[in-house]
Amino acid sequence: MKARCWVIYLLLHLTGKVSLQDFANKFDRVVGDSVTLPCIYKLQSTDVFWRHNVSRKVVSIISGKPSPESQDEIFRNRTESFPSEYPEGNYSIELKDLELTHAGIYTCFLQKTNEKRKIQLFVREKPEKPTPNQRNSSMETQSLKIMPFLIAVLGLTLHLI
Ligand SMILES: *[C@@H]1O[C@H](CO)[C@@H](O)[C@H](O)[C@H]1NC(C)=O
Ligand SMILES: *[C@@H]1O[C@H](CO)[C@@H](O)[C@H](O)[C@H]1NC(C)=O
Ligand SMILES: *[C@@H]1O[C@H](CO)[C@@H](O)[C@H](O)[C@H]1NC(C)=O
Ligand SMILES: *[C@@H]1O[C@H](CO)[C@@H](O)[C@H](O)[C@H]1NC(C)=O
Numbered sequence: 001m002k003a004r005c006w007v008i009y010l011l012l013h014l015t016g017k018v019s020l021q022d023f024a025n026k027f028d029r030v031v032g033d034s035v036t037l038p039c040i041y042k043l044q045s046t047d048v049f050w051r052h053n054v055s056r057k058v059v060s061i062i063s064g065k066p067s068p069e070s071q072d073e074i075f076r077n078r079t080e081s082f083p084s085e086y087p088e089g090n091y092s093i094e095l096k097d098l099e100l101t102h103a104g105i106y107t108c109f110l111q112k113t114n115e116k117r118k119i120q121l122f123v124r125e126k127p128e129k130p131t132p133n134q135r136n137s138s139m140e141t142q143s144l145k146i147m148p149f150l151i152a153v154l155g156l157t158l159h160l161i
Helices: 002-015 083-088 138-160
Strands: 025-030 035-037 048-052 056-062 065-067 079-081 093-095 104-110 115-124
Touching (some): 025 035
Antiparallel strands (some): 048 104, 079 093
8 A cells, every 4th residue: 555655656756747636737828829728527517617816717617508708808709618528528728819917827627526627827928039949839738648648657557566
């Protein structure tokens, strides 16, 4: 049992991307960009709430439908939700035409199980000219793709102990 805990701890530590509660995702964008914030759950829910900096309303999915009424005005006409993905437990949203004020912490809250996914978004001023070392957005997608692999390794390791 002790060894098991150690392995879990070590793997989580090594990946540096995982906490016990949620997978901490970080996105780095420039003013005017778009970003798709991922929120994947294993089970479906009809009520999912996206919030910015704890309380600001981004998207509320109520009774299986995105409900724009109570949306904070800094997000008006800037969000897209993907209802066709809900049956897959995918409650990701897209934010468009980013401004500096959109930086911060986003949470995707699944009411049914009281679970949260947290995402940190950085928004920077547009650089005068593109810097050669600018982080490519494909880096995030790569680190997302690696997650199932890490989970598989973790599962296998637990099995072997
Ligand atoms: C949002 O879009 C609607 C329709 O496209 C438009 O009438 C409205 O003025 C827009 N609101 C903002 C804040 O841009
Ligand atoms: C979730 O839906 C978004 C929007 O359609 C899509 O970009 C993303 O790839 C989907 N994620 C998964 C894991 O299916
Ligand atoms: C949200 O929090 C981030 C980081 O603390 C901050 O930069 C941003 O201005 C905040 N945005 C709003 C609209 O409160
Ligand atoms: C970023 O990725 C895109 C495709 O994902 C590629 O076309 C582009 O050249 C990359 N840019 C840099 C600076 O690596």
